[in-house]
Amino acid sequence: MKVSIDKNHCQGHTMCNMVAPELFKLDDEDGHAYVETSEVPADLEAAAVAGMNACPERAITVEDRS
Numbered sequence: 001m002k003v004s005i006d007k008n009h010c011q012g013h014t015m016c017n018m019v020a021p022e023l024f025k026l027d028d029e030d031g032h033a034y035v036e037t038s039e040v041p042a043d044l045e046a047a048a049v050a051g052m053n054a055c056p057e058r059a060i061t062v063e064d065r066s
Helices: 015-019 042-054
Strands: 002-005 024-026 033-035 060-063
Touching: 002 033, 002 042, 015 024, 015 042, 042 060
Parallel strands: none
Antiparallel strands: 002 060, 024 033
């Protein structure tokens, strides 16, 4: 599974970080979300989907590679 954040759409609501802080990090300067790596470990796949669903701007994309 792969996750990405469209930085042009992220508005810094921080909802993804609230539901999955282990995956979605926040930039100290502007509060926008980022992921440290696009590859999602198997044990964080549900967290990636939860973060995507929590984003009011729909800035997060989760790609299932199965």
